[in-house]
Amino acid sequence: MCTWLCCAILLAATGAGAPVPLTANEHPWGQFLPNSWCIVQTVAVSNCEGRVVQSSQTVRTTLRSLEADGITLHESETLEVGGKFDEKQPRIIKQDFFQEPIQENVRISQEIPARLMIEKEKKVVPCAIRVYEQRTAGGILTTTIWYTPHVYPYVFRVEKILRALSAGEGTGGPIIRSSVTLVQETAALKGLRGSRRNRTYTLQTVEKVGNTTKITDARCSWDVPGGLLESTTREFDAQNREIRRSVSRMTNYFAYDPSQRFRPWAQPVPVEAMQ
DSSP states (O other), X not given: OHHHHHHHHHHHHTTTOOOOOOOGGGSTTTTSOTTOEEEEEEEEEEEETTEEEEEEEEEEEEEEEXXXXXXXXXXXXXXXXXXXXXXXXXXXXXXXXXXXXXXSSEEEEEEXXXXXEETTXXXXXXXXXXXXXXXXXXXXXXXXXXXXXXXXXXXXXXEEEEEOOOSSSSSOSOEEEEEEEEEEEEGGGGOHHHHHHOOEEEEEEEEEETTEEEEEEEEEEXXXXXXXXXXXXXXXXXXXXXXXXXXXXXXXXXXXXXXXXXBOOSSOOOGGXXX
């Protein structure tokens, strides 16, 4: 009941267009302290004209810092293809608390709140809506986020549309790339006791680029840095033939937790243990 009361308050508060911010507590990294880290390994198999190629990617992400407006992550990546290893240049990633990159020349606005149906739960979550618009070298990118600070995973739907620059100053160019990420299930809607014992949720992302479609199903937990436990991505061509499949799995993490001081794991954490 408390959850739905909070959602009703959110809807009333945003009725006049007042922005409802997310904080560090609503970011998958924000509830941990700097130097927390996770390792995610991805194995991909591609089928190109009958030739099967397998590759492996290992990404270690470390929380560098928490600021008033977002977080800073350090990401190192190693690729393995055909027995050859390639270490990529480490990257510094800055995100706001909506999990969007912090960049210049981005216009941010709020839209009228809406009720979002979580299909597998058959429940409605009142959400505020935040829109990012940025002109890039590839076109105009519009990101629309449905969110609430009262029910994890807090960000419930993300739509991204990249359009080519039109001849004029408008944004009516053809779509180059589009994607939709939607929460399929969340233990937060199963009741207060269940949400405290089991803070898991599932996501599905459908991305379309030209004649190619990628579908990603992910299982996540609010109790681990970064949130991801495992995911499977399938890529299809114009004839709906699967041309690539990749499986990602969190293999280890080290979490500094302000409430418990720290939770170290010397061995890889079984995904099943997070159920």
